[in-house]
Amino acid sequence: MSGKTLYDKIWDAHVVANEANGETVLYIDLHLIHEVTSPQAFAGLRAHGRAVRRPDRTLAVADHNVPTEGQARGVGAVADPEARLQLETLGRNVKANGIEFFPMGDIRNGIVHVVGPEQGRTQPGMTIVCGDSHTSTHGAFGALAHGIGTSEVEHVLATQTLRQRKAKNLRVTVDGELHAGVGAKDIALAVIGEIGTAGGTGYVIEYAGSAVRGLSMEGRMTLCNLTIEAGAKAGLVAPDDKTFDYLQGRPASPKGGAWEMAYSYWKTFFSDPDAKFDREIRLKAQDIPPLVTWGTSPEDVVPVTGSVPDTAAIADETKRAQVQRALDYMGLASGQRIDEARIDRVFIGSCTNSRIEDLRAAAEVARGRKVAAHVQAMVVPGSGLVKEQAEAEGLDAIFIEAGFDWREPGCSMCLAMNPDKLMPGERCASTSNRNFEGRQGRGGRTHLMSPAMAAAAAVAGRIVDVRSLA
Amino acid sequence: MTPFTTLDGKAVPLDMANVDTDQIIPKQFLKTVEREGLAKGLFYDLRFDEAGNPKPGFVLNQLQYAGASVLIAGDNFGCGSSREHAPWALLDFGLRCVIAPSFADIFYNNCFENGLLPVTLSEPLVRKLMDEAKGGNHVFSIDLAAQTVMTPSGETVSFEIDAGRKEKLLKGLDAIGETLQHEGEIGTYEYKRSLSTPWLEARA
Numbered sequence: 211m212s213g214k215t216l217y218d219k220i221w222d223a224h225v226v227a228n229e230a231n232g233e234t235v236l237y238i239d240l241h242l243i244h245e246v247t248s249p250q251a252f253a254g255l256r257a258h259g260r261a262v263r264r265p266d267r268t269l270a271v272a273d274h275n276v277p278t279e280g281q282a283r284g285v286g287a288v289a290d291p292e293a294r295l296q297l298e299t300l301g302r303n304v305k306a307n308g309i310e311f312f313p314m315g316d317i318r319n320g321i322v323h324v325v326g327p328e329q330g331r332t333q334p335g336m337t338i339v340c341g342d343s344h345t346s347t348h349g350a351f352g353a354l355a356h357g358i359g360t361s362e363v364e365h366v367l368a369t370q371t372l373r374q375r376k377a378k379n380l381r382v383t384v385d386g387e388l389h390a391g392v393g394a395k396d397i398a399l400a401v402i403g404e405i406g407t408a409g410g411t412g413y414v415i416e417y418a419g420s421a422v423r424g425l426s427m428e429g430r431m432t433l434c435n436l437t438i439e440a441g442a443k444a445g446l447v448a449p450d451d452k453t454f455d456y457l458q459g460r461p462a463s464p465k466g467g468a469w470e471m472a473y474s475y476w477k478t479f480f481s482d483p484d485a486k487f488d489r490e491i492r493l494k495a496q497d498i499p500p501l502v503t504w505g506t507s508p509e510d511v512v513p514v515t516g517s518v519p520d521t522a523a524i525a526d527e528t529k530r531a532q533v534q535r536a537l538d539y540m541g542l543a544s545g546q547r548i549d550e551a552r553i554d555r556v557f558i559g560s561c562t563n564s565r566i567e568d569l570r571a572a573a574e575v576a577r578g579r580k581v582a583a584h585v586q587a588m589v590v591p592g593s594g595l596v597k598e599q600a601e602a603e604g605l606d607a608i609f610i611e612a613g614f615d616w617r618e619p620g621c622s623m624c625l626a627m628n629p630d631k632l633m634p635g636e637r638c639a640s641t642s643n644r645n646f647e648g649r650q651g652r653g654g655r656t657h658l659m660s661p662a663m664a665a666a667a668a669v670a671g672r673i674v675d676v677r678s679l680a
Numbered sequence: 681m682t683p684f685t686t687l688d689g690k691a692v693p694l695d696m697a698n699v700d701t702d703q704i705i706p707k708q709f710l711k712t713v714e715r716e717g718l719a720k721g722l723f724y725d726l727r728f729d730e731a732g733n734p735k736p737g738f739v740l741n742q743l744q745y746a747g748a749s750v751l752i753a754g755d756n757f758g759c760g761s762s763r764e765h766a767p768w769a770l771l772d773f774g775l776r777c778v779i780a781p782s783f784a785d786i787f788y789n790n791c792f793e794n795g796l797l798p799v800t801l802s803e804p805l806v807r808k809l810m811d812e813a814k815g816g817n818h819v820f821s822i823d824l825a826a827q828t829v830m831t832p833s834g835e836t837v838s839f840e841i842d843a844g845r846k847e848k849l850l851k852g853l854d855a856i857g858e859t860l861q862h863e864g865e866i867g868t869y870e871y872k873r874s875l876s877t878p879w880l881e882a883r884a
């Protein structure tokens with residue numbers, strides 16, 4: 211019998227029951243909730259007279275539609291009445307059910323996928339779910355983590371389990387050294403560009419190889435975060451010393467004797483050398499350039515030194531029409547160089563790239579430079595604690611000096627449910643995760659890229675190779 | 681949940697691949713605490729221009745498809761955000777079945793929680809069905825028990841669906857109720873875990 215993959219091991223450790231119809235009742239260790247996808251779930255529980263089974267395994271934050279300024283004034287001061295209602299509803303629901311909650315304005319609050327790891331709630335070998343597709347982020351710790359819909363949120367609240375079918379194993383190995391100016395975001399975009407937005411459907415992806423090992427925990431979170439954009443169920447990186455170092459001393463991390471016990475348990479979560487993967491993909495780190503997206507799907511990637519597709523060169527008619535449609539939406543000419551695209555806005559933030567390391571990388575580029583006169587740029591830290599840390603390091607001063615707006619934490623312009631959004635036709639260099647039509651505001655044009663590249667774009671006023679900045 | 685057994689209805693062809701849930705229901709409609717009333721936001725940016733007037737070119741605005749209950753779409757339907765508002769909006773609009781060459785995972789799961797039938801067929805078949813749907817005023821008949829779609833021209837096409845999920849739709853089962861039948865096993869599991877990973881229990 212061949213060995214087990216990391217995914218197999220986590221799965222096996224959480225099986226409560228196997229149903230005759232092929233479904234498995236899988237135990238959920240940690241359930242993260244937020245204001246947008248939970249109200250109907252709590253309403254469902256109430257309608258059936260059901261209770262929250264494990265409030266202690268649930269953590270709530272307010273992130274999706276909070277404003278990024280004036281948070282200290284409280285929910286009552288949120289201008290949008292619908293957003294306010296959702297925030298108040300969450301506040302009521304967590305109180306009635308005894309769930310730990312970091313409300314808007316609490317320094318521990320922030321984007322759900324930044325907060326879980328930061329608090330030490332995310333740990334290796336766990337199963338983690340949240341009503342948000344980028345839950346895959348937590349896979350960076352060797353936890354099986356994925357997004358669920360609201361009915362499933364209700365299911366987990368009521369039973370602390372989920373009905374699941376096992377996915378297949380896909381390993382993406384990235385070996386070698388990354389070039390300077392190339393990071394986790396570029397690896398992720400390279401993978402999506404390689405396999406496509408549906409290429410991972412039905413799989414859990416384990417990332418391996420020396421370039422992945424070489425990434426910090428923040429980088430691994432960026433990589434796993436974007437796994438969903440490849441259509442995969444979840445992304446995983448086996449835990450190692452970096453993982454354990456990160457977890458040391460976090461508020462919810464085990465302490466003393468419990469740490470020792472947890473440590474030996476966590477260390478069992480890796481793929482056995484003889485484990486079988488259903489599919490394998492290999493990339494060489496040195497082949498990955500800084501990447502940006504040109505179109506309206508995360509798979510539409512191009513090296514920053516390259517050009518957008520030339521429609522005349524596309525033989526397949528359907529494909530050509532699709533590309534043309536994306537180019538039209540993006541306001542780009544067929545075959546044009548991507549670094550000729552002039553930008554109006556810059557967004558540095560989101561659960562993909564709003565952690566301290568991301569802000570450091572962007573600040574490094576912004577230091578001593580100025581945001582181009584026609585560009586409006588904003589930095590939105592992932593949590594109150596990230597913001598505090600950045601301010602302690604003086605990053606806020608660097609950004610403000612350079613002409614960036616320094617905001618309060620939240621999802622912000624990643625999905626533009628709050629007042630931060632693009633105007634029709636505006637072009638944005640964004641560190642977020644989705645460049646779908648209208649994602650950052652109706653008619654808005656999003657180019658995904660790394661924090662360093664986004665900061666460079668802010669300075670240059672156009673998409674630019676960060677390595678070429680004088 | 682309303683069971684899904686058979687469905688006779690018009691089909692509307694939406695010839696687009698990678699239709700994401702941001703397109704199905706844009707974010708401004710997510711600020712609700714209800715499940716109902718989302719039809720107004722369905723495909724909002726495709727259906728309406730900036731002034732809020734219907735765009736005549738979009739299929740769902742065309743009279744011949746009014747009242748359709750089947751949507752036929754391209755590859756990777758429902759990708760992106762996990763928002764269950766997507767199936768809610770489709771259902772609220774009167775659509776009960778989506779046919780496509782492939783679906784994104786989370787959306788696919790969400791369909792079964794809400795009595796919306798996702799039918800996966802090969803790309804050429806989907807294309808053929810789209811052609812037959814063009815012009816509207818044709819009836820497609822879907823029979824979940826038999827796993828068939830009968831097209832207006834009378835051809836019967838079979839589709840695959842997981843037996844457990846089929847059962848769930850046919851009976852309109854409540855997944856939580858089903859799972860709670862395992863309450864004893866959940867309790868036993870929790871007890872064992874409290875011994876093997878006690879640090880997770882230590883939290884108040």
Ligand code: SF4
Nearest residue numbers: 344560561621624625
């Ligand atoms: S930052 Fe964006 S992707 Fe991340 S949780 Fe918020 S809305 Fe979702």
